[in-house]
Amino acid sequence: MGQRKSRRGLSRRSFLRRMGLGGAAVGAVAGSTATVSIAASTSDKKAISQALSPFQHGVASGDPLQNALIIWTRLSIEGSLPCDVSWEVAESPSFSSTVAQGVFTTDSSRDHTVKIDVTGLSPETSYYYRFSALDFVSQIGRGRTLPQAGVDHLRLAVLSCASIPHGFFNAYRRVAERPDLDCVIHLGDYIYEYGNDGYGSDVQAGGRIYKPGHEMVSLSDYRRRHAQYKRDLDLQRCHQQHPFICVWDDHEFTNDAWLSGAENHNDGEGDWTQRSSFALQAYSEWMPIRLPEPGNRARIYRQFRFGDLLDLIMLDTRFVGRDQQQAGSIPAQTPGLGGFGFIDAGDIASADRGLLGDAQTQFLSTALSSSSAQWRFLGQQVMFGQLKLIGEPNALNVANPGGQGGIFLNTDQWDGYPRAREEVWKMIRGNGGAPVDNVVVLTGDIHTAWSMDINEDPNNPIAYNPLDGSGSMAVEFVATSVSSPGLDEVRELGEEGLKIVNPHMKYINLREHGYLLLDLTPERCQGEHWFVDAIDGPSRGESLAAAHFTASGENRLQSAAGASAAKANPPAPAPYEGIPL
Numbered sequence: 001m002g003q004r005k006s007r008r009g010l011s012r013r014s015f016l017r018r019m020g021l022g023g024a025a026v027g028a029v030a031g032s033t034a035t036v037s038i039a040a041s042t043s044d045k046k047a048i049s050q051a052l053s054p055f056q057h058g059v060a061s062g063d064p065l066q067n068a069l070i071i072w073t074r075l076s077i078e079g080s081l082p083c084d085v086s087w088e089v090a091e092s093p094s095f096s097s098t099v100a101q102g103v104f105t106t107d108s109s110r111d112h113t114v115k116i117d118v119t120g121l122s123p124e125t126s127y128y129y130r131f132s133a134l135d136f137v138s139q140i141g142r143g144r145t146l147p148q149a150g151v152d153h154l155r156l157a158v159l160s161c162a163s164i165p166h167g168f169f170n171a172y173r174r175v176a177e178r179p180d181l182d183c184v185i186h187l188g189d190y191i192y193e194y195g196n197d198g199y200g201s202d203v204q205a206g207g208r209i210y211k212p213g214h215e216m217v218s219l220s221d222y223r224r225r226h227a228q229y230k231r232d233l234d235l236q237r238c239h240q241q242h243p244f245i246c247v248w249d250d251h252e253f254t255n256d257a258w259l260s261g262a263e264n265h266n267d268g269e270g271d272w273t274q275r276s277s278f279a280l281q282a283y284s285e286w287m288p289i290r291l292p293e294p295g296n297r298a299r300i301y302r303q304f305r306f307g308d309l310l311d312l313i314m315l316d317t318r319f320v321g322r323d324q325q326q327a328g329s330i331p332a333q334t335p336g337l338g339g340f341g342f343i344d345a346g347d348i349a350s351a352d353r354g355l356l357g358d359a360q361t362q363f364l365s366t367a368l369s370s371s372s373a374q375w376r377f378l379g380q381q382v383m384f385g386q387l388k389l390i391g392e393p394n395a396l397n398v399a400n401p402g403g404q405g406g407i408f409l410n411t412d413q414w415d416g417y418p419r420a421r422e423e424v425w426k427m428i429r430g431n432g433g434a435p436v437d438n439v440v441v442l443t444g445d446i447h448t449a450w451s452m453d454i455n456e457d458p459n460n461p462i463a464y465n466p467l468d469g470s471g472s473m474a475v476e477f478v479a480t481s482v483s484s485p486g487l488d489e490v491r492e493l494g495e496e497g498l499k500i501v502n503p504h505m506k507y508i509n510l511r512e513h514g515y516l517l518l519d520l521t522p523e524r525c526q527g528e529h530w531f532v533d534a535i536d537g538p539s540r541g542e543s544l545a546a547a548h549f550t551a552s553g554e555n556r557l558q559s560a561a562g563a564s565a566a567k568a569n570p571p572a573p574a575p576y577e578g579i580p581l
Contacts, residue, residue, distance in 0.1 A: 038205040053136045057227060058236035059129070061143030061243040062288025064183060065304070066123040069143045069243065072288040074230070082107040083124065085114050085133040085240065089121075092141055093128045093575055111223045113285045123148035124307075126571035139236075142574035143232045143243045144182060146455050151307035155567060157242070158379075158479040158516035160249070160444025162188040162229075164208045165200040167483030167535025169234040171515045172298075174532060176237035176543045180516075180567035182306070184242045186446030187479065188249025190287070191225050193264070205483075205536050216254070219267050222282035230286065239288075240574050245289055247300055249318050249381040249445055253279045256412055258322040259357075267271050274581045300346075301360050303367050310520060311373040313364065315380040316412075321357020325411045335378070341389050341407040344418050348411065355417040368436050374522050374552065375438045382413035384421070384441045385452045386478050389490070391501040393460035406459060406501075409490065414446070425456050428473050437553050439474035440525055449487045449516075449529045450478035451507040451548045453556050458504035466503035468557030475548075477527040479516035483535050486510045504558045507546040519564035526550045526564050 009299045013375065034224055056076035063070045075083055088101040100120065106112050114131065121127065126149035131138040175184060194200065195214040215258045225243045229235060250256055251278055255262035261272050269275065280297040283289075292302040298320050304312040328342025343469060356364065369377060378384075392406040408415040415421075428436050453472035455464040464471035480486075487510050490498060495508040511530035524548040533541030547560035 015369065029581065030135040045197050053138070054134055055136065055138035057230035058239055059131065059141035059490055060239035060288040061129065061305075063143055063245060063302075064144060064146050064243045066146045066148050067121050068119045068122060069127060069145055070118060070288045070290050071116050071118055071129045071141065071143065073114045073138055074227075074286070075106060075114070075133060076227075077112055080108040081113070083133055085131050085373055087114070087116055087129065087131050089118050089123070089127050089129045091127060092161075093306060093572055095128065095130070095331075099127070100492045102522075107253045111285050115288065119292060121145050124151075127135060128574060132165045139240055139577070140210070140574045141498065144183075144571070144573070146304060147307035147309070149307050151309035152521060153567060154306055154309060154518075154520040155564075156183055156185055156518040156520070157181055158185045158187065158442055158444075158477070159546050160187040160381075160479050161447050161481035162235075163189075163192045163195070163200055163227070163481075163484040164210060164232075165203045165487055167203075167205045167513065168208070168538055169482055170250065170532040170535060170539050170542075171233055171482045171513060172232075172236040173540075174530065175515055176234070176241045178566075179241070179573050180570035181242050184238065185312070185379050185442060186244050187379060187442065188247055189251045189481075190246065191229050191249070191285055191446065191483065192253075192484075193225070193254045194251075199386055200485075210269050214318050215264075215386050216270075216279075217275060219278040220279050223285070225451075226286035237576070244288055245304060245312065245379070246289055247314050247316055247318075247379065247381060248283055252283055253319065256325060257318060258324050259319055261324065263325070272399060273565070276428065279393040301363055305373065308373055309522065310375045310377060311367065311371045312377045312379060313335075313367045314361065315364065315378060317355050317382050319378045320356050323353045328351075328408075328416070333462040340551060341343040341409060342411055342416070343407060344394075344405055348416060349418060351418065353417055355414065355420040356375060361420075361423060362422070365427050368439070369431075369433075371436070375520060376436065377518075378441045378443070380443060382425075382445045383410070383443050383450070383476070384414045385450075385454050385504060386415055386458060386502065387413070387498075389461070389493070391459040391503070394457045395424065405457075410531075412448075414458070421479040422456075425473070428454075435473070437555060438525070438550075439555070440518075440527075442477040442482075442518075443475060443476060443478040446478060446487065447481040447484045448478065449480040449507070449514075449545070450476070450505060451508040451529070451546065451557055452476050452478075452502075453506070455504055458502065458529075464504060469558070470556075471503070472556040474555055475527075475550045475557050477518070477548075480509065480529065481513055482515070483513055506559070508549055509545060512514060512545065514545075517564075522552065524551050526560055528560075528563060 050221040054075045057074040060072040085104050104114050106114050126144045130140045134417045186526045193216040196209045216222050252261045256265040284297045293299050302315045325349045350505050387409045388406040390407040454474040455471050457463040499505050514531035515527040528547045529545045544563050548557040
């Protein structure tokens with residue numbers, strides 16, 4: 001992903017001619033709704049750049065290492081001709097000290113996207129980058145490399161689940177406005193595959209609808225949906241200011257996807273292997289992600305080392321190793337669940353059913369056992385801790401087979417793969433050796449906010465004490481959605497009702513939207529649920545709803561007194577020129 005050999009291709013003259021700017025004319029970039037009248041003699045290049053720049057999808061950075069950073073953009077042009085794009089990286093937004101530069105040739109085979117793996121950078125350093133092509137210059141982006149050692153403070157934001165018709169992306173804007181973040185972790189459902197006659201067809205917040213208007217099936221469909229999302233100004237700002245570390249979830253493919261199929265895929269939508277390959281290709285093209293195995297788009301599980309303070313282990317619990325979800329069943333004598341719920345029995349309980357696959361399971365085991373950092377984060381898609389509608393100790397599986405340890409809610413999360421989760425519990429417990437302390441699980445997917453202790457049997461008072469958290473082996477923070485709707489299925493129980501049934505859960509919010517902020521020091525990890533004040537229109541308000549921390553070595557959550565302190569003297573943000581405020 002470095003320089004590509006230049007080929008004869010699109011020039012500025014042919015670009016402007018295609019845009020209708022050979023003389024006094026009205027022109028528009030391909031796919032843009034913006035138009036502008038420009039006289040042949042105009043010298044207002046700033047106005048031209050804002051309305052007609054080929055960089056209509058912004059800039060982005062991602063997958064930072066201690067000496068490298070992915071930078072990304074896309075040319076909003078049509079046709080198949082190749083085009084040269086220059087790029088440069090500097091230590092200041094003025095670009096007075098350029099540290100790397102080059103030329104990349106893009107074309108329609110990669111949907112005119114540009115992705116550069118910039119190497120030879122210094123650790124724990126903020127860099128500014130930009131692109132130029134066809135006599136236009138892109139926005140300036142800001143990225144940051146990972147620290148190497150001696151780290152005493154990290155600040156990370158966690159985001160997931162952004163559906164365009166369901167609301168405005170105000171959470172992305174709030175995160176963009178935090179200049180002291182080291183990076184953003186995105187846990188999937190970055191895009192949604194539905195058409196306007198499906199999910200959210202009656203919502204259309206502020207007139208926002210999916211484009212294309214039908215469900216994504218072809219490569220062109222997936223590319224166009226990614227393009228629509230990258231034109232959202234709030235998302236553009238977030239990418240512009242912070243490097244992203246991402247994994248996909250199901251809606252980057254289609255609802256409730258697994259390795260060999262999906263709930264929202266049928267024979268009339270073609271071959272699943274081809275459809276999923278289209279989704280993988282578009283994701284690889286449009287996201288600032290580095291493939292840990294070059295050429296293998298299906299593998300995204302990987303690890304990032306933030307010096308001696310944090311090992312961030314990113315997992316794929318959605319696609320590469322997942323077996324099909326099972327419908328499950330509930331005991332006939334259990335009324336009032338409205339068709340929801342299942343027990344740990346039958347096909348659900350099979351030891352052959354996996355969520356990670358053998359290779360990823362071994363990767364995780366090695367990453368946990370070999371980690372020498374103070375903290376270990378597991379960034380992944382679906383809720384790890386148990387979520388029950390009726391709570392009973394797991395021991396009742398033996399003493400009372402009719403009880404089966406309670407009634408679980410959702411077969412699509414780790415509850416639906418109980419034997420696979422037991423393997424991870426063993427890793428954290430040390431597999432007979434020393435336990436792995438300071439494990440924090442980060443989750444998206446469920447469109448709601450949760451903070452909880454992790455124990456194998458949280459309904460068993462012998463195994464776990466909810467009053468002081470003794471018995472907890474790790475903690476989990478679940479980030480709410482940017483805009484996607486919450487859990488109507490369990491709202492009747494309410495947050496407090498769910499906490500009674502699930503005593504390991506310290507905080508639940510089934511309604512609000514926003515993001516999770518993580519503040520990390522050698523002594524403690526604090527998770528804060530920040531909610532925006534509205535998603536039905538642009539807004540600037542946000543509030544802290546809950547803050548919990550786990551002290552180093554304690555592996556349990558406690559309530560925090562308030563918000564964590566921001567870092568002093570953060571690096572200068574990238575200038576917003578070209579992005580309307």
